[in-house]
Amino acid sequence: MRIRLSDHFTYGRLLRYTFPSMVMMVFTSIYSIVDGLFVSNYVGKEAFAAVNLVYPVFMIISAIGFMLGTGGSAIVAQALGEKRNEQAQEYFSMLVFVTFWLGVAATVLCEIFLKPLTGLLGASGKLQDYSILYGRFTTLSMPFFMLQTSFQMYFNVAEKPKAGLAVTVMAGGANIVLDFLLVGVFRFGLVGAAVATNISEILGGVIPVIYFLRKNDSLLRLRRAHFEGRVFGKACTNGSSEMLSSISSSVVSILYNYRLLELAGADGVAAYGAIMYMAFIFAAILMGYANGSAPIVSYQYGAQNQAELKNLFRKSLVIIGSMDLIMFLLAELCADPVTWIFVGYDPGLHAMTRAGFRIFSLSFLIVGFTIYGSAFFTALGDGGVSAFLSFSRTFVFQIGAVLLLPALLGLTGIWFATFAAELCSLAVTIGFWAAKKKKYGYA
Incomplete structure (x- = not known):
């Protein structure tokens, strides 16, 4: 039975509606995880460190698509809740086209400045060569990856979360198979991993375009659209929290890698990369729930159903x-x-990574609430609060923790930093939930 945004949601219905979004986010995170897994085991730990070193740069670029997807989906869902269906189609189409062309521009800039950028990240010698080689290829499919991240949100608004799940599973599955063939079997190394990612991201971006261009029974269709600066600006403002979160997380990852190079060399970067891959999966599940439930919140807020x-x-x-x-x-x-x-394959590196992961996992007790807090205010159209929560959580508190704790505790302080930052962020999130409950009527 099809679940609609206008329904009353029980626990079961809420989980059924958001489950495809959770799986979608997990499969999206698989791109980097699978690349890292095969590169680490078949190319070596220095190439693995290079992938982790340059990965935050790509996440900063893809954050544009995430911003327009989250901010734009809230606008589209509210328009549907207010029964302005024609405007909803117009907004949706315009934002999709803009996302693609912004992706093209970002890719060109990244290709031009990649070499000096890897130098600024602390890479040199063979580590920098690996970073540039991997980066040159993976940036080519960034416009399509940005489309895919946007469509993850729009499939939920269109009441087609399962279709979005099918696309993401197809793209993620292709990445796994191609990594196995190109890296594991044919031993094409970093180039093989990058090409596998390129093909899977192109699939993830193109298939939704075809779906929404053709006649379908969803709430949304792609069509000709004119650029509307007001709507684009509102989508950017409303989704700025998610973009700030992605950019801040990427900047913080760069800082983590820099400190780890100082404290433990390339092994420290490799250990942090392995820990973050597991953190990506757990965070993806929580972000999937937050993003999957956001269109429901936007719709009900637009319908004034407190x-x-x-x-x-x-x-x-x-x-x-x-x-x-x-x-x-x-x-x-x-x-x-x-x-x-x-x-x-490296006992010393394994012991370091295992010890760090056990400490880092304390943050999993908190992170779901802080992720949901920002997404919830985005869904309500309160981009200012959402942006403040994201920025303080992923940038201010994280940077403070990663600068202070290693100075006091050494390498152990690196692993405790995320937990300390999430604890501070939880206190701020609870404060805003309490302050805004009467204005929006959710509690």
Whole structure:
């Protein structure tokens, strides 16, 4: 039975509607994880460190697509809730086209400045050569990856989360198979990993375009559209929190890598990369829930249904709290085998990674609430609060923690930094939930 944005949501219905989005986010995170897994085991730890060193740059670029997808989907969903269907189609089409062309521009700039950028990141010698080689190829498909990240949100607005899941599984599956063939079988190294990512991202961006251009039974269709600066600006403002979150996380990852190069050399960067791959999967599940439930919140807010907003908010907190606890327990139980998959070929590196992961996993007890807090205010159209929460969480608190704690605790302080930052962010998020509850009527 098709679930509609206008429905009343029980726990079961809410989980069924958001589950495809959670799986989509996990498969999206697979791009970097699978590349890293095959590169680490078949090319070596220095090439693995290069992938992790340059990866934040790509995430900064793709953040544009995430911004327009989250901010734009809230605008489109609110327009649908207010029964302005024609305007919703116009906004949707315009934002998709703009996303693609911004991706093209970002790719050109990245190709031009990649070499000096890797130098600024602290890479030199063979590590820099590997970073440039991998980066030259992977930036070519960035416009399509930006489209894919945007369409993840629009599939939810179109009441077609399962179609979005199918596209993402197809693209992620292609990446896994191609990495196995190009890196594991034919031994094309970093170039093979990059080409595998290129092909999978192109599939993930092109297939949704074809779907929405053709006649379908969803709420959205792509068509000719004129650029509307006001709507584009509002989408940027509303989605700025998600963009700030991605950019800030990427900048913080660069800082982590820089400090780790100082404290532990390339091994430290490799260990951090392996830990972050697991963190990507857990965060992807939580972001998938937040993004999957956001169109429902936007629709009900547009329809001025405060009773359903209260229902969604309460149930979401229960679901997220349960997810956080389960993820923490899984991380503690699986720290040894999971880290062995990535770096088991080097006993010293494996021991460092395992110890760091056990400490880092404390952040899983909190991160779901802080991720949902920002996404919830984005869905309500309050881009200012959402941006403040994202910026403070992923930039201010993280940078403060990564600068202070290693100075006090050495390498151990690096692994504690994320937990300390999330704890501070949770306090700020709870404060805004309490301050804004009467204005929006969700509690």
